[in-house]
Amino acid sequence: MLIPFSVKNCFQLLCQQKVPTAGFRNPATSGLILQSISNDVYQNLALEDWIHDHMHVEGKPILFLWRNSPCVVIGRHQNPWQECNLPLMRQERIKLARRRSGGGTVYHDMGNINLTFFTTKTKYDRMENLKLIVRALKTIQPHLDVQPTKKFDLLLDGQFKISGTASKIGRIAAYHHCTLLCSTDRAALSSSLKSPYWGIKSNATPSIPSVVKNLQEKDPTLTCEVLMDAIATEYAAYHQIDNHVNLINPADETQFPRINSTAKELQSWEWIYGRTPKFSVHTTFHVPYEQAHLEIQVFIDVKNGRIETCDIKAPDHWLPLEIGNKLNSSFIGSKFCPIETTLLTNILLRTCPDDQHLTSKWNILCEKIRGIM
Numbered sequence: 001m002l003i004p005f006s007v008k009n010c011f012q013l014l015c016q017q018k019v020p021t022a023g024f025r026n027p028a029t030s031g032l033i034l035q036s037i038s039n040d041v042y043q044n045l046a047l048e049d050w051i052h053d054h055m056h057v058e059g060k061p062i063l064f065l066w067r068n069s070p071c072v073v074i075g076r077h078q079n080p081w082q083e084c085n086l087p088l089m090r091q092e093r094i095k096l097a098r099r100r101s102g103g104g105t106v107y108h109d110m111g112n113i114n115l116t117f118f119t120t121k122t123k124y125d126r127m128e129n130l131k132l133i134v135r136a137l138k139t140i141q142p143h144l145d146v147q148p149t150k151k152f153d154l155l156l157d158g159q160f161k162i163s164g165t166a167s168k169i170g171r172i173a174a175y176h177h178c179t180l181l182c183s184t185d186r187a188a189l190s191s192s193l194k195s196p197y198w199g200i201k202s203n204a205t206p207s208i209p210s211v212v213k214n215l216q217e218k219d220p221t222l223t224c225e226v227l228m229d230a231i232a233t234e235y236a237a238y239h240q241i242d243n244h245v246n247l248i249n250p251a252d253e254t255q256f257p258r259i260n261s262t263a264k265e266l267q268s269w270e271w272i273y274g275r276t277p278k279f280s281v282h283t284t285f286h287v288p289y290e291q292a293h294l295e296i297q298v299f300i301d302v303k304n305g306r307i308e309t310c311d312i313k314a315p316d317h318w319l320p321l322e323i324g325n326k327l328n329s330s331f332i333g334s335k336f337c338p339i340e341t342t343l344l345t346n347i348l349l350r351t352c353p354d355d356q357h358l359t360s361k362w363n364i365l366c367e368k369i370r371g372i373m
């Protein structure tokens with residue numbers, strides 16, 4: 001059920017903005033500036049969905065400002081194993097999120113500002129939004145050299161990426177969202193976006209890596225607060241609205257009915273990993289054997305994040321064929337995920353002969369397989 005912005009629920013207060021007395025403008029075309037009080041990527045992405053789904057034909061343009069605790073956000077049609085360093089992210093508790101818009105992978109933390117420009121489909125204009133950001137930057141620091149590119153990045157000094165863009169266009173509404181690097185941890189950004197896996201083949205959208213820089217490295221006065229304030233002021237001036245920034249809580253169901261179930265869906269394994277386009281892995285492991293090494297080949301097809309076919313080719317004398325086959329078939333249908341693999345292989349090991357040699361080989365092999373997940 002679509003709940004219009006202006007009725008009883010949620011944005012009642014926010015939507016009842018006064019139209020300037022002498023103005024001829026329709027209140028529906030004025031605008032609204034929102035800022036999230038949450039730093040949870042799933043809640044903030046859910047709010048984007050909510051606004052997108054509830055925006056009607058006459059909808060006001062909305063600017064939504066939000067920041068997240070450390071996370072990596074992949075595009076709708078991407079493969080997280082190809083795009084990021086999942087073991088490192090698990091270790092450092094960097095969340096992984098899949099957004100609804102297409103495009104590449106970016107890293108967020110509290111030093112990165114996200115801006116979402118909601119409009120009707122007809123008013124959607126990414127270049128106009130980027131120019132607005134550039135104007136805002138110039139009001140604080142007139143000498144900054146920031147230019148939008150053809151792919152809608154923002155470049156500082158003609159070479160450093162400070163902003164990346166993605167968008168979603170619906171039947172009625174559309175949004176353009178982009179990042180703005182202010183004081184992000186660049187070491188965490190580059191290590192999180194370096195995949196340790198190899199041998200993956202897929203048709204997933206690849207990211208386009210760039211050399212990035214923070215605005216604060218150029219000018220230490222450019223804090224996130226200063227930047228958000230300047231952008232809100234510029235947005236207000238452009239739309240001739242009050243520059244009041246409305247703080248909102250994206251977990252508040254009295255304002256955004258049913259939003260928490262969207263956040264939960266965005267956080268689910270099925271959405272984050274399960275939506276990965278079909279891919280295959282062909283890799284080789286080396287395991288110790290009689291003072292040397294022995295080669296094991298692995299072929300795995302993954303569909304909807306689950307193993308569709310698995311062929312682990314280990315020499316017979318190292319792993320009895322029967323056990324290898326058991327392992328291959330037990331993987332079918334299971335999640336391409338280290339936790340699930342641990343559970344599965346522990347159960348399976350109990351059905352194998354109680355042989356210390358075999359157990360240690362099994363553990364080595366399973367560790368290697370977990371390493372590609």
Ligand SMILES: Nc1ncnc2c1ncn2[C@@H]1O[C@H](COP(=O)(O)OC(=O)CCCC[C@@H]2CCSS2)[C@@H](O)[C@H]1O
Nearest residue numbers: 104105106107163164165166177178179207208209210
């Ligand atoms: N935060 C951030 N900002 C700008 N550029 C980044 C960032 N993190 C990584 N990168 C660089 O961009 C490339 C990927 O560029 P690529 O062009 O492939 O992808 C994008 O730009 C997508 C932007 C999505 C913006 C959304 C807005 C709200 S939710 S996410 C990556 O390899 C890094 O080199």
